[in-house]
Amino acid sequence: MITLKDISFRYKKKAPLFENLNLTLQPGFIYGLLGKNGAGKSSLLKQLCGLLYPNSGECNVFGYRAADRNPEMLQDICLVPEEFSLPALSIATFVKTNAVFYAKFSHNQMQAYLAEFELDETAKLSTLSYGQKKKFLISFALATNARLLILDEPTNGLDIPSKSQFRKIMAAALDEEKIIIISTHQVRDLENLIDNILVLEQGKIIFNQSIAAISERLTFEYNLAGVPDAEIIYAEELQGRKAGIVANLTGYETRVDLELMFNGIVKDAGKINERFATYKYEV
Numbered sequence: 001m002i003t004l005k006d007i008s009f010r011y012k013k014k015a016p017l018f019e020n021l022n023l024t025l026q027p028g029f030i031y032g033l034l035g036k037n038g039a040g041k042s043s044l045l046k047q048l049c050g051l052l053y054p055n056s057g058e059c060n061v062f063g064y065r066a067a068d069r070n071p072e073m074l075q076d077i078c079l080v081p082e083e084f085s086l087p088a089l090s091i092a093t094f095v096k097t098n099a100v101f102y103a104k105f106s107h108n109q110m111q112a113y114l115a116e117f118e119l120d121e122t123a124k125l126s127t128l129s130y131g132q133k134k135k136f137l138i139s140f141a142l143a144t145n146a147r148l149l150i151l152d153e154p155t156n157g158l159d160i161p162s163k164s165q166f167r168k169i170m171a172a173a174l175d176e177e178k179i180i181i182i183s184t185h186q187v188r189d190l191e192n193l194i195d196n197i198l199v200l201e202q203g204k205i206i207f208n209q210s211i212a213a214i215s216e217r218l219t220f221e222y223n224l225a226g227v228p229d230a231e232i233i234y235a236e237e238l239q240g241r242k243a244g245i246v247a248n249l250t251g252y253e254t255r256v257d258l259e260l261m262f263n264g265i266v267k268d269a270g271k272i273n274e275r276f277a278t279y280k281y282e283v
């Protein structure tokens with residue numbers, strides 16, 4: 001389990017980014033971390049890896065204080081950052097030199113992921129395209145079998161077939177011990193993959209709900225013509241029609257439209273959260 005307890009953090013000479021931030025992440029789930037530019041997503045993820053230290057409060061990862069960067073904890077964390085530079089080594093040499101830091105690294109899995117993404121292990125990392133480098137890093141991260149996998153914008157640079165391969169591979173990699181956090185602006189790429197949405201805004205978690213809870217409570221409509229305004233929780237123009245979110249009063253669960261969901265939360269998180277606070281009294 002991961003717990004952030006009363007985390008406060010500021011970059012030097014800047015206003016506080018996090019103030020008394022609290023968050024718990026449970027194994028067995030894929031979390032989608034969403035937020036506008038500058039919301040604090042990368043800074044939050046760095047707290048989990050012990051790459052940034054809180055000014056007060058504590059970030060605890062699998063029983064270790066993240067800031068201590070205990071080697072036992074670090075071999076159970078793998079971060080694929082949004083920006084990276086890779087050395088002029090072949091894939092095989094990189095794997096050989098870096099796999100040793102991860103006690104549960106599986107060379108068989110690494111081979112399988114490389115095959116899935118059509119990567120040749122004799123290829124030099126520095127000569128790969130951006131998308132191929134990304135696929136290599138995702139393969140390596142999964143093969144570490146680290147319990148905490150953090151992927152910052154993993155689908156950036158992936159072509160369309162690779163995006164669906166990515167979704168398939170991630171879903172298969174999840175087990176009851178793992179916590180996977182995917183931070184992205186490409187919300188459509190997370191559809192049918194994430195279990196829980198976390199939305200960060202100006203250093204605050206403004207929304208934290210499971211996809212199951214969302215589809216139980218909300219319905220996503222693509223033609224709101226005729227629906228009384230009072231019943232609409234969020235609306236936007238979509239291809240000449242009014243699309244949006246209404247309360248789910250039927251009991252049937254429908255697909256969660258992550259883009260509408262995110263836009264609705266950013267517009268008025270209070271109104272959406274209200275639906276979660278009042279739900280139990282209506283059914």
Ligand SMILES: Nc1ncnc2c1ncn2[C@@H]1O[C@H](COP(=O)(O)OP(=O)(O)OP(=O)(O)O)[C@@H](O)[C@H]1O
Pocket residue numbers: 011012014017035036037038039040041042043044
């Ligand atoms: N090294 C740094 N020094 C000072 N301020 C920083 C530093 N890194 C980030 N910030 C500031 O902290 C805030 C949060 O940045 P962060 O990179 O965590 O946001 P983000 O949600 O990941 O953004 P994006 O979606 O654009 O990647 C921003 O206001 C940013 O300017």
